[in-house]
Amino acid sequence: MAAPCSRMANRPLWQFITNVRRTGLKHTGVRQISLSSACRAATQTRSKTEGVASPWKLYGAVCLQRLPVISQERNPIEDQFAELMHQMELERSLLSDHEQRLLEDSERMTRKQADNYDSDEEEADYGGQETITAQDQEDSWEQKLKHFQPALRDRDVGGTPLGSVERCLGDSLVLLVQQTVGKETIWLLPQAQWEAGETLRQTAERGLNSLPEADFKATFLGNTPCGVYRYKFPKEVQTECCVGAKVFFFKAFLSAGSASQKEPFLWVKKTELQGYLKPPYLEKVDRFILNL
Amino acid sequence: MIDCLSSIPLQASFALHSRVLDQAGLLFRLAFSNERQYRTMPTHGIGKYKHLLPKEAPKKKKERQQMKQIKTATDAEYGTLNVKVSGYDMILVEHYSQYIHNLCNRLGVKVAESYALPTKSTEVMVMPEQGTKMYVDAILKTHERIVQLSQLNATLCPTFMEVLLKNQPEGIQLSVKLHTEADYQARFKARPELEGLMAQMT
Numbered sequence: 490m491a492a493p494c495s496r497m498a499n500r501p502l503w504q505f506i507t508n509v510r511r512t513g514l515k516h517t518g519v520r521q522i523s524l525s526s527a528c529r530a531a532t533q534t535r536s537k538t539e540g541v542a543s544p545w546k547l548y549g550a551v552c553l554q555r556l557p558v559i560s561q562e563r564n565p566i567e568d569q570f571a572e573l574m575h576q577m578e579l580e581r582s583l584l585s586d587h588e589q590r591l592l593e594d595s596e597r598m599t600r601k602q603a604d605n606y607d608s609d610e611e612e613a614d615y616g617g618q619e620t621i622t623a624q625d626q627e628d629s630w631e632q633k634l635k636h637f638q639p640a641l642r643d644r645d646v647g648g649t650p651l652g653s654v655e656r657c658l659g660d661s662l663v664l665l666v667q668q669t670v671g672k673e674t675i676w677l678l679p680q681a682q683w684e685a686g687e688t689l690r691q692t693a694e695r696g697l698n699s700l701p702e703a704d705f706k707a708t709f710l711g712n713t714p715c716g717v718y719r720y721k722f723p724k725e726v727q728t729e730c731c732v733g734a735k736v737f738f739f740k741a742f743l744s745a746g747s748a749s750q751k752e753p754f755l756w757v758k759k760t761e762l763q764g765y766l767k768p769p770y771l772e773k774v775d776r777f778i779l780n781l
Numbered sequence: 782m783i784d785c786l787s788s789i790p791l792q793a794s795f796a797l798h799s800r801v802l803d804q805a806g807l808l809f810r811l812a813f814s815n816e817r818q819y820r821t822m823p824t825h826g827i828g829k830y831k832h833l834l835p836k837e838a839p840k841k842k843k844e845r846q847q848m849k850q851i852k853t854a855t856d857a858e859y860g861t862l863n864v865k866v867s868g869y870d871m872i873l874v875e876h877y878s879q880y881i882h883n884l885c886n887r888l889g890v891k892v893a894e895s896y897a898l899p900t901k902s903t904e905v906m907v908m909p910e911q912g913t914k915m916y917v918d919a920i921l922k923t924h925e926r927i928v929q930l931s932q933l934n935a936t937l938c939p940t941f942m943e944v945l946l947k948n949q950p951e952g953i954q955l956s957v958k959l960h961t962e963a964d965y966q967a968r969f970k971a972r973p974e975l976e977g978l979m980a981q982m983t
Contacts, residue, residue, distance in 0.1 A: 779943060781947040
């Protein structure tokens with residue numbers, strides 16, 4: 490426990506610049522996040538501290554999340570409230586430029602049609618009529634709106650498989666993979682064993698990159714792990730030097746994913762995690778996954 | 782009879798009235814001139830109150846706006862960060878920036894400054910299929926708000942960023958950058974006459 494954590498505290502921070510866009514439903518169904526490290530301070534490699542290796546095996550795991558692409562549906566209560574607020578604001582609001590123009594134009598039209606219309610006076614006042622009135626503009630805008638087809642909110646109509654990234658666009662999804670640990674194949678967050686000479690964050694990155702047929706571009710937000718899970722090996726496997734294992738979790742966000750939908754991957758919501766993870770593991774993982 | 786009876790209190794009241802007026806006149810005169818009442822008079826120093834007020838520092842002339850120190854990053858904390866929120870819809874932009882500010886207050890992150898950059902108008906010109914002349918289709922206004930954080934803890938940072946990203950509304954761009962002096966100077970308007978004079982000097 491002493492070795493990796495204190496090493497992380499010693500490493501100077503990487504100053505970073507993140508630029509996140511959320512402009513519309515893109516084809517990949519994934520928010521674009523670009524990250525560039527502005528300045529990387531020289532990484533100090535500490536000399537190995539000697540002595541007793543700890544009896545715990547260390548793993549670095551990554552909790553890769555796909556952020557929601559569209560906003561969530563509203564409750565009926567939220568709907569009603571939103572309508573009420575909208576109505577109130579509408580009643581209290583003042584006229585905008587466009588609406589004022591509409592009124593002026595309509596008044597001018599009525600004055601034109603009146604019998605005692607003096608066109609010279611009008612011209613003098615308004616300095617020549619505009620060719621496009623506000624009403625015409627409104628009509629042309631309405632025409633354009635009719636041509637516009639918004640994309641479907643929910644592409645899930647056919648029931649996309651669980652492995653697809655574009656599953657529930659309104660929620661954030663977590664990546665699960667199937668790996669063999671010990672003797673069993675279980676679902677868990679992608680992890681890799683820590684090797685000497687690298688930070689735990691690099692271990693987590695390696696774990697992500699080493700996934701077969703996967704091409705996920707992830708953005709890690711910081712050097713600090715967000716959770717830890719430790720377990721002891723069953724008695725027969727325990728030896729003197731490895732009593733159990735500790736898994737450190739890091740959070741990352743998907744910036745550009747590939748659309749490979751092979752079976753080993755699952756993108757699940759937080760509520761669906763229960764069906765796939767083991768209870769003690771789930772308990773620790775649940776603590777740091779936010780359900781916003 | 783009745784007249785003289787009524788006239789007596791009138792006179793008395795007149796006399797009293799006149800004495801009061803005299804004293805009022807005396808004080809009035811004193812208030813507006815530099816005469817002081819004589820020190821043996823029992824009413825000497827009546828109306829003095831300045832000695833009872835707490836001492837205030839002499840009023841300085843307002844100094845020119847100086848830039849606040851830009852903090853550098855240490856091992857455990859980030860330096861001065863600029864969180865820029867920009868978008869076309871002003872309501873969403875404002876509400877989101879207010880949300881970020883309140884979140885920082887709640888989480889204990891110090892907010893150095895919170896300001897808005899000037900609105901930029903973008904004209905969307907459309908060219909019809911027949912003809913070459915472009916005409917104006919719409920005017921889009923981009924609003925920008927900046928929340929400047931000064932001491933963001935490195936352990937808090939991933940959680941903070943996650944909350945921000947998960948609550949980002951549609952159509953809003955979020956960007957986190959280091960604060961530089963160039964950013965600070967960009968807020969001021971250019972002064973062409975001053976620059977002209979400086980160029981002439983050198």
